[in-house]
Amino acid sequence: MFLRRDHLNNFLYSPLSGANSSSPLGAGGLRVGIIGGAGYTGGELIRILINHPNVQISFINSKSNAGKPVASVHADLLGETDIAFSSELSNDIDVLFLCVGHGDAKKFLAEEAPSLKGVKLIDLSQDFRVAANANFEERSFVYGLPELNKEQIKSAENIANPGCFASAIQLGLLPLAKAGLLKEIYTTGITGSTGAGQSLSATTHFSWRANNISAYKTLTHQHLKEITQSLQQLQGSFSTSSETKSGLYFVPWRGDFPRGIYISSTIDCNLSLNEVNQLYKDFYQHEPFTHVSETMIDLKQVVNTNKCLIHIEKAEEKIVVHSAIDNLLKGASGQAVQNMNLMFGLEETAGLRLKGGGF
Amino acid sequence: MFLRRDHLNNFLYSPLSGANSSSPLGAGGLRVGIIGGAGYTGGELIRILINHPNVQISFINSKSNAGKPVASVHADLLGETDIAFSSELSNDIDVLFLCVGHGDAKKFLAEEAPSLKGVKLIDLSQDFRVAANANFEERSFVYGLPELNKEQIKSAENIANPGCFASAIQLGLLPLAKAGLLKEIYTTGITGSTGAGQSLSATTHFSWRANNISAYKTLTHQHLKEITQSLQQLQGSFSTSSETKSGLYFVPWRGDFPRGIYISSTIDCNLSLNEVNQLYKDFYQHEPFTHVSETMIDLKQVVNTNKCLIHIEKAEEKIVVHSAIDNLLKGASGQAVQNMNLMFGLEETAGLRLKGGGF
Amino acid sequence: MFLRRDHLNNFLYSPLSGANSSSPLGAGGLRVGIIGGAGYTGGELIRILINHPNVQISFINSKSNAGKPVASVHADLLGETDIAFSSELSNDIDVLFLCVGHGDAKKFLAEEAPSLKGVKLIDLSQDFRVAANANFEERSFVYGLPELNKEQIKSAENIANPGCFASAIQLGLLPLAKAGLLKEIYTTGITGSTGAGQSLSATTHFSWRANNISAYKTLTHQHLKEITQSLQQLQGSFSTSSETKSGLYFVPWRGDFPRGIYISSTIDCNLSLNEVNQLYKDFYQHEPFTHVSETMIDLKQVVNTNKCLIHIEKAEEKIVVHSAIDNLLKGASGQAVQNMNLMFGLEETAGLRLKGGGF
Amino acid sequence: MFLRRDHLNNFLYSPLSGANSSSPLGAGGLRVGIIGGAGYTGGELIRILINHPNVQISFINSKSNAGKPVASVHADLLGETDIAFSSELSNDIDVLFLCVGHGDAKKFLAEEAPSLKGVKLIDLSQDFRVAANANFEERSFVYGLPELNKEQIKSAENIANPGCFASAIQLGLLPLAKAGLLKEIYTTGITGSTGAGQSLSATTHFSWRANNISAYKTLTHQHLKEITQSLQQLQGSFSTSSETKSGLYFVPWRGDFPRGIYISSTIDCNLSLNEVNQLYKDFYQHEPFTHVSETMIDLKQVVNTNKCLIHIEKAEEKIVVHSAIDNLLKGASGQAVQNMNLMFGLEETAGLRLKGGGF
Incomplete structure (x- = not known):
């Protein structure tokens, strides 16, 4: 069997030109720890990292599963890794991923900050995304959208x-x-069921969700804050307020598929379609994962990849921008690894050239 | 076996109070013909009519299938009817349903108008929906939305x-x-695959459509015309034009489920949510199939029924109206039967108290 | 609105020829009670009975939901009935349906037998299906498969x-x-997710079950007992034992769809295919719901109906029998109503001429 | 953008110990050609090869699409490769994959054999699988199941x-x-819709296939020949014949999911379950992709991977063996690459450490 020997040192890693000169990487690659490895984003992170050419996984922490093989929880990993969950928490690592629930990241850091000195953090929760929460326990968090804050x-x-x-x-x-x-x-946006995490609920029950659609958190989704913050970063005049005649009115829908997010946004725009397309192509020209499509996009073009695809249409004075990502990858664990790559001077796409599902 | 004996006269029908006094109904109930019975809307119409207490099916015309049992095409009807498709076209009926493609209804009527004297018509195509097309071959078509034009x-x-x-x-x-x-x-609206009819195409291929979402006909869907016409009927000032600051900007999505349409519409509104809800309840208070829900609706509440459910939410100055129907029933054949019931003075819900799928 | 007025007496019922002369039916039709109306089979039973021409629902008991409208739990019934769950248990009914969990039916009857004098019972659990359990509290249960024990x-x-x-x-x-x-x-048989009931579990989570297949209870499914009992009733020599060279080896699979069961059984058989088909047609010739198809069957031919479709193939000395039902209808609540119809001398198909889902 | 520069020589390849000493590999890695790159197996092969560390794609031939970007047909590859389909056929390659229809591989080879001198062939059709067809145009084909014929x-x-x-x-x-x-x-086996290829047909129409199951080619599936051949290779006494009391009785089902095959086989067996498990573990101990699971397997454990998982159960004298693969990977293009790796002395898993879909 070819179980990944993640603790050993058979890595392909070699320092890349442009790598941070203060890179702590040794012969074995980046040493990575994961907190909350039993959930969906934790599992997806493990799926990526066991094949990442520059990473060794030092520990995958899960209180409730300590001692059990990771593949006993993420059953699809059977035959691919022999790592077990641990109760370990060590600062003998280069970077720690927090894959815990909203609110729990802050709690964790409040308790463990002293023991994590010198360890970089990538937090997948919403706890530190908006400026008001971005400084905590002497740590300052950067909002990790590479296309915005590379x-x-x-x-x-x-x-x-x-x-x-x-x-x-x-x-x-x-x-x-x-x-x-x-x-x-x-x-309007639609999301796969994995967006709701692995806890059981009425709206994640197969008998209910199969062949079904429903709206939720209409106009009040918690992501509006971080979106507005980013838009204001680039366009100071933007705010969600009826007075300014600007704002983002977002209706989220639950979709009857496991993975993916598809978005259509309608906006007044006086530019020609060509001009709009050029704006987008210029903006994303150096981005490895975000691409403008000349033809209509569909959700499955991005499922199981770290890509975002965008397609724009125009009629009269309105443009409609369609965008699609995999919620667990570009929407979570894939983007987290992209951020790790950037933080440590690795190739931005390292470990993220994933074979899409296609179907 | 209990095959429906649709040609026989074991009906429960008896004239209802309020029935059109000129009703042509005899002992056997309404005599119905169907043109284009091999397609999706034709099949759904047959499924309803074989159990309708006041109807006998006189013929189901399908050129390509003449002579074959209906159940050889609509296989789910096996054991429920022994009717066969015919090449017959007779005016010895009370009402004729046209379940043919867009454009073909007009062609059909151009050729067959003389032989259909005295027969009422219910056309499921878009050929006669807008006023400019509503008069043809000495026939004048009423737009058959009962909640608007009862x-x-x-x-x-x-x-x-x-x-x-x-x-x-x-x-x-x-x-x-x-x-x-x-x-x-x-x-934004999402539709099941049956909305695309039974012809095979890249976007109705299972391998493509499963777990997928995509937009199409952005801001240009052909139904905008009939919608605008109806809205103007009630609110003369409404028009889709950037000058009037009114208009309907519709982004349709293809959904990965067979049946159903789910809609969310966002609109500026200064009324309170209570006031809006009251408007809707007043408007639909006598409607048997359209209901306002106090709680969030989901698509499967209406699948395999003739119902429309509506739920309204408000945040700041925007309301969002969610509505859901089964595209083949309230969106096509069920509504056609509802119209038939109204035209002939039958109970509006006759034959349409359908057991929903539930799941 | 046309809410069903189930407590009123606007019924079409009239005694049918052949009706049991001791039928307790009065002007309002059969008075029916339901225990456990909040579950899947309870909901499906309600969906059928609110449209049944010979039934009035006297009460729908649900301890946890007493006082709430039925449509607050079975949301698809919004607009179709205004019945509420009650904590009532009365013997002023003709028949009581038990839609409770396995084991709970026996407990219920142990407690309530005295207060149910004169009330007929239809139990949907497995508690009284095999002969060893069929006599309890002075009641004797008949195994309610109409095609076997009409x-x-x-x-x-x-x-x-x-x-x-x-x-x-x-x-x-x-x-x-x-x-x-x-x-x-x-x-081998495959079942929809509703077969697992509405309780949440890892294998009914949408993210897991979508696009997935897995076996469970291999060769040990609890239904083997009642199946073997029925087969022995007709063929005394049959038993599941390696010594007799007879037996039923059943591998159940979980399917990624909400409704339906599809079965393929492979058996040695020296008869010609014509002879086998004739056996089946003769056996089911008077059955309204079970039909032999000359062409291959698929699951959706029966979904949302009370039908069972059968198709037989032969190669060399083996025949393969395919059969399909809707697990909640012919596999549960539909068959329960069929049994009720038979018990009270109603038409066997009353209330069960359901429009199938088709798609 | 990080389009793969597949024609350039930025490869990680270096000769592995154990590599065939006659390996034709130069600095740029294996030069690969593909015939029939527009179909499902062709697309999947491209998805793998653009990320394979030891391969450069020399040409992807598709008559009907020559000149068009591969991503215009396999839309999920947008942003990942700029290769275009060509009409080229060259023997300046190391290996040619034939991804054409059954029968077409033989035709192709009959015409092109002379121009392919020195090029190794991997054919994904059934044309050369059984011994009677394995020698053609001076080429001798090995049945490429690595676990059998490594x-x-x-x-x-x-x-x-x-x-x-x-x-x-x-x-x-x-x-x-x-x-x-x-x-x-x-x-009994169930297969995803991609097993039927990309041509449109009634049974690949979404409206039909969604939530549906049906049998086809009962006991007569064309793969029985190659299966029987392999089983006889290891157990000479095995044959499908009623006289020998051996044989394989296979009922294939169409599943309502895009990818994957799940199999349950029931067999008489006197060994203990432990003994059987040991047989399997011994047989597959050195195999990187085929694993025996101690717990029940489900289909999605293998989707989007090249793995085969197996789980065995026993009751009385019967064992049931469950096995699962992704039909497009271990069942087609993934196994083809595995074979290529073996033929050219590459690491068997090169390019095949794929992130599974998980959900």
Whole structure:
């Protein structure tokens, strides 16, 4: 069997040109720890990292599963790794991923900050995403959307990894914000069931969700805060307020599929379609994962990849921007690894050239 | 076996009070013909009519299937009817349903008008829905949305049955139009695959459509015309034009489920949520199939029924109206039967008290 | 609105020829009570009974939901009924349906038997299905598979309603058993998620079950007992034992769809395919719901109906019998109503001419 | 953008110990050609090869799409490769994959054999799988199931890549065959819609296939020949014949999911479950992709991977072997790459450490 020998040192890693000269990487690659490895984002992170050419997983912490093989929880990993969950928490690592629930990241850090000295953090919860919460326990968090904050991410010690809907919506709007063109934005988005996590609930019951659609958190989704913050970063005049005639009106829907987010945003725009497309292509020209499509996009073009695809249409004075991501990858664990790559001077796509599902 | 003996006269029908005194119904019930019975809407119509207490099916015309049992095409009807498709076209009927493609209804009527004297027509295509097309071959078509035009339908000789998206969107907006409150409307809708009919195409291939979402006909869907016409009927000032600051901006999505349409429309509104809810309840208080829900609705509440459910939410100055129907029933064949019931003075719900799928 | 007025007496019921002369039916139709109305089979029973022409629902008991509208739990019933759950238990009814969990039916009857004097019982659990358990509290239960025990059912006071897999498998095998032809039977069956009930579990989580298949209870499914009992009733020599070279080897699979059961059974058989087909057609010739198809069957031909469809193939000395039902209807609540119809001399199909889902 | 520069020479490849000394690999890695790159297996092959560390794609031939970007057909590859389809056919390559329809591979080779001198072939059709067809145009084909024929594959010039059902069924039976334990085998298998290819048909229409199950090719599936051949290779006494009391009785089902095959085979067996498990573990101990699971397996554990998982249960004298693969990977293109790796002395798992879909 070819179980990944993640604790051993058979890595392909060698320092890349442009790598941070203060990189702590030794012969064995980046030493990574994971807190909360038994959940969906934790599992997806493990799936990526066991094949990442520059990473060794030092520990995967899960209180409730300590001692059990990771593959006993993430059953699809059977035959691919022999790592077990541990109760370990060590600072003998380069970076720690927090894959815990909203609120729990802050609690964790409040308790463990002293023992994590010198360890970089990538937090997948919403606890540190907005400026008001971005400084905590002497750590300062950078909002980890590479297409927006790449340079800050490269030198960051702590990353607040964006939300899934937030990533898909922002990537569909950033070029317009940079051009100062955002006014009122009417957005509908649909998300796969994995967006709701692995806890059981009425709306994640198969008998209910199969072949079903429903709205939730209409106009009040918690990601609106981080989205608005990013849009304001590029277009200071933007705010969600009826007085300014700007704002983001977002209706989220639950979809009857496991993975993926699809967004359509309608916006007033006087530019020609060509001009709009050029704005987007210019904005994303150096981005490895975000691409503008000349033809209509569908959700499955991005499922099981770290990509975001965007397609724009125009009729009369309205443009509609469609964007799609995999909520667990570009919307969570994939983007977290992208941030790690940037923080440590690795190739941005390392470990993220994933074979898409296709179907 | 209990095959329906549709040609025999074991009916429960008895004239209802309020029935049109000129009703042509004899002992055997309404005599019905169907043109285009091999398609999706034709099949759904047959499923309803074989159990309708006041109907006998006189013929189901399908050129390509003449002579074959209906159950050889609509395989789920095995054991429920022994009717065969015929090449017959007779005017010895009370009402004829046209379940043919867009454009073909007009062609059919151009050729067959003389031989259909005295026969009422219910056309499921879009050929006669808008006023400019509503008069043809000495026939005048009433737009068959009962919640809008019930009295005209009762006395109509010819019905243009509304489109599926058109039905769901209108039912979500009519009370606001009546109150003169419509301005700009931002609508997203998602439809099941049966909305695309039974012809094979890349976007109805299972391998593509499963777990997938995609937009199509963005801001240009053909149903916009009939929707706008109805909204203007109740609110004369409404028009889709950037000058009037009113309009309907509709983004349709293909869904990965067979049946159903779910709509969310976002609109500026200064009324309180209570006031809006009251508008809707007043408007639909006598409607047997359209109901306002106090709690969030989901698509499967209406699948395999003729119902439309509506739920309204408000945040700041925006309301969001959610509406859901089954595209083949309230969006097509169920509504066609509802229209038939009204035209012939039958109970409006006759044959339409369908057990929903539930799951 | 046309809410069903189930407590009123606007029924179409009139005594049918052949009706049990001791029928307790009055002007309002059969008075029905339901215990456990908040679960899946309870909900499905309500969906059927609110449209049943000969029934009035006297009470729907649910301890945890007493006082709440039925439509608050079975949300698809919004607009169709205004019945509320009650804590009532009365013997002023003709028949009581028990829709409670396995084991709970027996407990219920142990406590309530005295207060149910004169009330007929239809139990949907497995508690009274096999002969060893069929006599309890002075009540004697008939196994309610109409295709097997129709005459006994007509005069029964108490019915043990068959299991879902058990119904589908038996209907595929009964004609062979009657002909004494059963030997070793290799059966695979797949079931929809509603077969697992509405409780949340890892294998009913949407994220897990979507696009997934897995086996469970391999060769040990609890329905084997009632199936074997029925087969022995027709073919005394049949038993599941390696010594007799007969037996039923059943591998159940979980399917990624909400409703339906599909079965394929492979059996040695020296008869010609024509002879086998004739056996089946003869056996089911008077059955309104079970039909032999000349062409391959698929699951959706029966979903949302009370039908069972059967198709038989032969190659060399093996026949394969395919059978399909809706697990909640012919596999549970539909069959329960069929049994009720038979017990009270109603038309066997009353209330069960359901429009199938088609898609 | 980080489009793969597949024609350039930025590869990680370096000769591995144990590599075939006659390896034609130069600095740029294996030069690969693909015939029939527009279909499902062709697309999946491209998805793998663009990320394979030891491969450069020389051409992807598709008559009907010559000149078009590969991503215009396999839309999920947008942003990942800029290769275009070509009409090229060159022998300046190391290996050619044939991803054409059954029958077309033979036609192709009949025409092009002279121009392919020195090029190794991997054919994904069924044309050369059974011994009677394995020698053609001076080429001799090895049946490419690595778990059965690894040594022959390493030195093969031509590979007949196994069928999808054939792979899953054989991997579930080979250890028993090697131990001479196979008698009568009763097998049910279910396959995703991609197994039917991308051509449109009634049974790949979404409206039909969603939530549906049906049997097809009962006891007559074309893969039975290659399966029987392999089983006889290990257990000479095995044959499908009623006289020998051995044989494989296979009922294939169409599943309502895009990817994957799940198999359950029931077989008489006197060994203890421990003994059987040991047989399987011994047989597969050195295999990187085929693993025996101690716990029940489900389909999604293998989707989007090249793995085969197996789980065995026992009751009385019967064992049931469950096996699962991804039909497009271990059942087609993944196994083809595995064969390529073996033929050219590469690491067997090179390019095949794929992140599974998980959900």
